[in-house]
Amino acid sequence: MHSKEQISHDEYQKTADWLMSQTQHRPQVAIICGSGLGMLADTLKCQDSFAYSDIPGFPQSTVQGHAGRLVFGELKGKTCVCMQGRFHMYEGHSLCKTTFPIRVFKLLGVETLIVTNAAGSLADGLQPGDIMIIKDHINFPGLVGLNPLSGPNDDKFGPRFPAMSGCYDKGLRCLAMEIAKQQGVAGFMQEGVYAMVGGPNFETIAEARLLHRLGVDAVGMSTAPEVVVATHCGLRVFGLSLITNKVVKSYEDSECVNHEGVLEVGRLRSHTVQQLVTELISRMEINNNNNTSNAV
Ligand SMILES: O=P(O)(O)O[C@H]1O[C@H](CO)[C@@H](O)[C@H]1O
Numbered sequence: 001m002h003s004k005e006q007i008s009h010d011e012y013q014k015t016a017d018w019l020m021s022q023t024q025h026r027p028q029v030a031i032i033c034g035s036g037l038g039m040l041a042d043t044l045k046c047q048d049s050f051a052y053s054d055i056p057g058f059p060q061s062t063v064q065g066h067a068g069r070l071v072f073g074e075l076k077g078k079t080c081v082c083m084q085g086r087f088h089m090y091e092g093h094s095l096c097k098t099t100f101p102i103r104v105f106k107l108l109g110v111e112t113l114i115v116t117n118a119a120g121s122l123a124d125g126l127q128p129g130d131i132m133i134i135k136d137h138i139n140f141p142g143l144v145g146l147n148p149l150s151g152p153n154d155d156k157f158g159p160r161f162p163a164m165s166g167c168y169d170k171g172l173r174c175l176a177m178e179i180a181k182q183q184g185v186a187g188f189m190q191e192g193v194y195a196m197v198g199g200p201n202f203e204t205i206a207e208a209r210l211l212h213r214l215g216v217d218a219v220g221m222s223t224a225p226e227v228v229v230a231t232h233c234g235l236r237v238f239g240l241s242l243i244t245n246k247v248v249k250s251y252e253d254s255e256c257v258n259h260e261g262v263l264e265v266g267r268l269r270s271h272t273v274q275q276l277v278t279e280l281i282s283r284m285e286i287n288n289n290n291n292t293s294n295a296v
Pocket residue numbers: 033034035036063086088116117118119199220221222223258259262
């Protein structure tokens with residue numbers, strides 16, 4: 001079911017044109033807020049915001065902690081667009097719907113995508129409240145063919161067989177670590193590998209052990225398809241996971257993860273994540289060669 005739906009170039013363009021007719025902002029940076037991280041949009045100045053339900057072609061958010069608003073605004077001299085709420089495969093959206101906004105952002109002239117998420121940790125060194133800079137991902141649905149790029153390739157966006165090595169920009173990862181040191185938060189920040197599973201159930205203990213043995217540091221139910229589509233169309237990507245819980249790996253452990261707990265850690269760490277992302281956007285260089293006139 002997931003690979004059948006196709007979205008035409010015109011449909012992405014229609015949504016981009018509608019947004020450009022509603023706001024003067026021409027974003028260079030797009031931010032996707034993970035569960036409980038919607039406050040990232042609050043830092044934007046001179047906001048124009050749109051409910052997803054008012055944007056032609058946009059899917060709807062159905063998950064608690066994902067408000068369902070697209071917010072445009074200025075941040076430290078850069079024009080940004082922020083998704084307060086993302087779309088997940090488990091909500092029943094096709095993968096091309098979950099990643100629909102990414103291609104719209106490309107058509108709006110966005111150059112850099114910042115993805116954030118809430119994730120459970122498998123690495124012993126990652127505790128709830130820690131921030132993991134995503135160095136690489138394992139896209140489990142993608143490995144078995146559930147990929148937003150399945151179906152006819154749209155050459156206007158990118159190649160049939162896009163490379164994914166290096167999809168999390170090294171320069172931005174280094175800059176984020178430098179900023180973390182300056183902000184005094186490097187002690188609870190490290191790089192790691194994120195794995196996407198389909199959800200919506202959290203992992204069994206046997207699944208958790210499998211992921212751990214495979215070298216996964218943190219697990220969640222999003223992000224990888226967005227990054228695949230962004231990389232395909234040439235966006236630079238930076239990603240971070242806020243560790244909201246430890247994934248239970250022992251049959252002796254009676255702890256149980258739940259979504260409310262995930263959202264709570266998001267709220268507790270919101271200020272730190274906000275400061276880090278703000279400074280990263282402030283200091284990142286933008287090429288400005290991806291404006292709406294030469295976007296595909
Ligand atoms: O990945 P985000 O959207 O941050 O959300 C994470 O939090 C939810 C589970 O609590 C899942 O949707 C998982 O993917």
